[in-house]
Amino acid sequence: MESDRLRSLFDIRGMRVVITGGGGVLCSEIARGLAGAGARVALLDVNERAVRDVAADIESRGGEALAVPCDVLDREALLRARAAVLEGLGGVDALVNGAGGNRPEATTGPEQPFFDLDAAAFERVLNLNLMGIVLPSQVFGEVMARQGAGVILNIASIAATRPLTRVPAYSAAKGAVANLTQWLAVHMSQEYSKSIRVNALAPGFFLTNQNRYLLTDRETGEPTARGRSIVDHTPLGRYGQPHELLGAVLWLLSPAGSFVHGAVIPVDGGFCACSGV
Numbered sequence: 507m508e509s510d511r512l513r514s515l516f517d518i519r520g521m522r523v524v525i526t527g528g529g530g531v532l533c534s535e536i537a538r539g540l541a542g543a544g545a546r547v548a549l550l551d552v553n554e555r556a557v558r559d560v561a562a563d564i565e566s567r568g569g570e571a572l573a574v575p576c577d578v579l580d581r582e583a584l585l586r587a588r589a590a591v592l593e594g595l596g597g598v599d600a601l602v603n604g605a606g607g608n609r610p611e612a613t614t615g616p617e618q619p620f621f622d623l624d625a626a627a628f629e630r631v632l633n634l635n636l637m638g639i640v641l642p643s644q645v646f647g648e649v650m651a652r653q654g655a656g657v658i659l660n661i662a663s664i665a666a667t668r669p670l671t672r673v674p675a676y677s678a679a680k681g682a683v684a685n686l687t688q689w690l691a692v693h694m695s696q697e698y699s700k701s702i703r704v705n706a707l708a709p710g711f712f713l714t715n716q717n718r719y720l721l722t723d724r725e726t727g728e729p730t731a732r733g734r735s736i737v738d739h740t741p742l743g744r745y746g747q748p749h750e751l752l753g754a755v756l757w758l759l760s761p762a763g764s765f766v767h768g769a770v771i772p773v774d775g776g777f778c779a780c781s782g783v
């Protein structure tokens with residue numbers, strides 16, 4: 507295949523991409539990368555300051571980014587965000603569902619046994635990670651169904667298939683995200699269009715705000731026993747760097763991924779392949 511044709515496979519110039527959690531560590535990097543490749547991005551995040559900063563940074567490098575403060579658990583706010591995106595970008599070609607994360611109150615430990623875990627905290631984590639994908643997929647997926655084309659990319663986790671100790675709600679929610687990804691892939695094809703694709707990424711371990719308290723000692727900044735164990739069980743021997751998600755994101759959003767549908771792709775330095783022995 508000649509190089510022009512190969513390049514066009516990954517061409518996303520002009521693609522209008524909505525990214526939830528766009529103010530966070532991983533999705534801001536995804537947004538910067540996609541904008542750098544010529545996509546026009548809309549960043550939705552409950553952290554208004556963070557999305558405005560990320561959008562301003564992208565624009566300062568010559569990219570196009572719209573900051574849309576929005577709670578992904580609030581359908582009315584999502585409908586307002588959709589109107590802002592349709593007005594600002596003129597349409598939606600892709601949705602990256604990245605808002606999510608764990609909470610200390612839903613994490614087991616010596617002071618917080620599973621049996622005493624606060625049910626409301628457990629539900630908040632389930633809601634953010636599962637309904638935080640369901641609701642934007644309804645609101646922006648409807649646009650894709652109307653136009654008969656689009657791509658949805660959910661950010662799951664390796665916790666979807668390998669439940670992680672201490673984070674039961676997060677693991678269960680991400681397992682549900684992987685399941686929902688397959689369900690929605692089939693549903694969109696059967697009910698709406700063979701040109702709508704739905705996939706998920708399952709990142710391994712990246713040191714970010716949501717897991718820093720579990721992986722590094724607050725006082726010393728040294729790795730915790732859990733942090734060391736993760737690196738020991740990652741054949742590549744380190745955490746991922748946020749930019750290392752970009753290749754897979756580009757592949758799944760672009761024409762290069764045109765026959766990839768209902769897939770959950772690990773980007774984990776080999777963590778899921780490693781039995782530890």
Ligand SMILES: NC(=O)c1ccc[n+]([C@@H]2O[C@H](COP(=O)([O-])OP(=O)(O)OC[C@H]3O[C@@H](n4cnc5c(N)ncnc54)[C@H](O)[C@@H]3O)[C@@H](O)[C@H]2O)c1
Pocket residue numbers: 526527528529530531532533550551552553556576577578579603604605606607608634638661662663664708709710711712713714715716717
């Ligand atoms: N960091 C990792 O190692 C890792 C591994 C696997 C999967 N993930 C997943 O990747 C995604 C991004 O995580 P991250 O590590 O960059 O975390 P992060 O905390 O840096 O980013 C998450 C973003 O989501 C936003 N958010 C939270 N609740 C929201 C809501 N209700 N509405 C809108 N925005 C909301 C936050 O403000 C934040 O900007 C999450 O879904 C996370 O579960 C992370």
